[in-house]
Amino acid sequence: MTISPLMPVYARCEVAPVRGEGCYLFDAAGQRWLDFASGIAVNLLGHGHPHLTAAIQRQAATLIHVSNLYGSPQQTAVAERLVALTFADTMFFTNSGAEALECAIKTARRYQYAVGHPEKFRILTFSSAFHGRTLATIAATDQEKLRSGFEPLPDWFRVLPFDDLAAAEAAVDESVGAILVEPVQGEGGIRPASPGFLKGLRSLADRHDLMLIFDEVQCGVARTGTLFAHEQYGVVPDIMAIAKGIGGGFPVGACLATEKAAQGMVVGTHGSTYGGNPLAMAACGAVLDIVADPAFLAEVQRKGERLRAALEQMIPNHPIFDHVRGLGLMLGLKLRADSRAFVNHARGHGILTVAAGDNVVRLLPPLVIGEPEIREAVEKLSAAAAAFHLPEAA
Numbered sequence: 266m267t268i269s270p271l272m273p274v275y276a277r278c279e280v281a282p283v284r285g286e287g288c289y290l291f292d293a294a295g296q297r298w299l300d301f302a303s304g305i306a307v308n309l310l311g312h313g314h315p316h317l318t319a320a321i322q323r324q325a326a327t328l329i330h331v332s333n334l335y336g337s338p339q340q341t342a343v344a345e346r347l348v349a350l351t352f353a354d355t356m357f358f359t360n361s362g363a364e365a366l367e368c369a370i371k372t373a374r375r376y377q378y379a380v381g382h383p384e385k386f387r388i389l390t391f392s393s394a395f396h397g398r399t400l401a402t403i404a405a406t407d408q409e410k411l412r413s414g415f416e417p418l419p420d421w422f423r424v425l426p427f428d429d430l431a432a433a434e435a436a437v438d439e440s441v442g443a444i445l446v447e448p449v450q451g452e453g454g455i456r457p458a459s460p461g462f463l464k465g466l467r468s469l470a471d472r473h474d475l476m477l478i479f480d481e482v483q484c485g486v487a488r489t490g491t492l493f494a495h496e497q498y499g500v501v502p503d504i505m506a507i508a509k510g511i512g513g514g515f516p517v518g519a520c521l522a523t524e525k526a527a528q529g530m531v532v533g534t535h536g537s538t539y540g541g542n543p544l545a546m547a548a549c550g551a552v553l554d555i556v557a558d559p560a561f562l563a564e565v566q567r568k569g570e571r572l573r574a575a576l577e578q579m580i581p582n583h584p585i586f587d588h589v590r591g592l593g594l595m596l597g598l599k600l601r602a603d604s605r606a607f608v609n610h611a612r613g614h615g616i617l618t619v620a621a622g623d624n625v626v627r628l629l630p631p632l633v634i635g636e637p638e639i640r641e642a643v644e645k646l647s648a649a650a651a652a653f654h655l656p657e658a659a
């Protein structure tokens with residue numbers, strides 16, 4: 266047999282961490298990397314954060330799991346906090362981002378069904394979006410690498426150019442019941458939507474009674490310097506999917522909705538065995554204790570500006586770098602070369618980053634980074650760039 270015990274769907278790199286401490290990861294031999302990937306925007310408190318670790322340890326010793334058939338004071342407590350902090354009136358807890366999106370899509374579908382418009386089943390989505398790896402969420406994107414070999418996929422989605430309001434307006438017909446968008450595209454290349462686009466989608470949704478769904482799985486939970494990215498746009502969704510950072514590394518997600526949007530989600534329409542179990546809720550509660558603090562959010566904004574300024578100063582020194590974009594500590598370094606090759610190369614210089622579409626290197630540090638880590642990151646990226654051989658122009 267030649268297949269590995271792990272299904273070979275990832276091109277796993279040579280880094281094999283066994284331990285983390287703050288903003289650093291270590292392998293078994295003690296080699297150290299500065300972690301500007303954070304498990305792809307997950308470990309927002311870094312590694313081994315005492316408050317998160319203690320909360321999980323305490324809950325693990327008390328009660329790890331009970332079924333959603335029973336009452337859950339742990340879920341209610343976290344939900345009440347998120348209701349108080351957001352537009353939402355209600356929520357469903359999941360184990361991942363894709364599941365949060367599945368719930369968001371089902372909530373939008375059930376809304377149109379409940380108000381007597383089951384024919385409004387179609388959802389507008391946008392080019393280069395990433396919403397997960399389930400069959401519905403790969404149907405929601407035009408990214409060929411995600412869809413290839415899985416077609417035919419459900420044709421419930423119409424993929425339109427991102428940030429093009431006129432295209433969205435033109436696409437609304439009798440079959441459209443919802444719009445799904447990342448306020449800041451992550452995987453697609455750290456592309457913040459323009460304010461006019463999100464505001465325009467809100468007004469389009471209002472005019473046609475469409476559900477506006479925000480996918481804040483990557484850009485949400487303090488990453489951009491506000492608890493959710495849409496707060497900076499002054500635009501409120503009807504439904505929002507979150508995950509990644511909310512558990513600080515524990516697998517958890519949620520679909521948040523207004524009372525109106527969730528009116529079709531009655532007993533029996535959805536469920537999850539693990540979703541929102543007490544251990545997951547302990548992690549969420551501990552993360553919120555820290556990141557929902559306005560002083561913490563202001564620090565994320567300040568550090569994001571500081572990192573961006575340091576990167577902007579570095580860029581002219583290296584022909585490989587084009588520009589920096591993004592919001593808060595969700596930054597993208599646009600390259601004039603293949604970003605995957607550079608991310609691989611930069612690992613050898615002791616820094617972990619993540620490649621994204623459009624030849625962008627994602628910089629997604631733990632939100633607890635300090636000035637020394639910002640300086641070290643820029644030094645390492647600079648050293649990596651100096652040693653990187655740009656391919657000859659064709």
Ligand SMILES: *Cc1c(COP(=O)(O)O)cnc(C)c1O
Binds near residue numbers: 397447482483
């Ligand atoms: C990561 C991601 C998802 C999928 O989350 P999983 O936990 O991997 O299922 C969905 N949407 C966005 C924007 C993401 O970044």
